[in-house]
Amino acid sequence: xxxxxxxxxxxxxxxxxxxxxxxxxxxxxxxxxxxxxxxxxxxxxxxxxxxxxxxxxxxxxxxxx
Numbered sequence: 001x002x003x004x005x006x007x008x009x010x011x012x013x014x015x016x017x018x019x020x021x022x023x024x025x026x027x028x029x030x031x032x033x034x035x036x037x038x039x040x041x042x043x044x045x046x047x048x049x050x051x052x053x054x055x056x057x058x059x060x061x062x063x064x065x
Contacts, residue, residue: 010024 002044007029015028035050042048 004029 007013015025019025036048037045037050045053047053
């Protein structure tokens with residue numbers, strides 16, 4: 001059973017709202033992943049999931065210096 005199906009069945013929650021409003025941010029439930037960081041690496045990275053580990057470059061991305 002998929003995680004979102006389990007949450008829907010047990011808690012009555014869907015992955016995203018049925019009638020989402022325009023210009024509102026919605027974040028779906030984190031899906032199960034085979035690979036996760038060790039606790040130490042997760043603490044350093046700020047996430048346990050490598051797919052969410054995105055570097056922040058600040059002004060190197062076209063912002064003001």
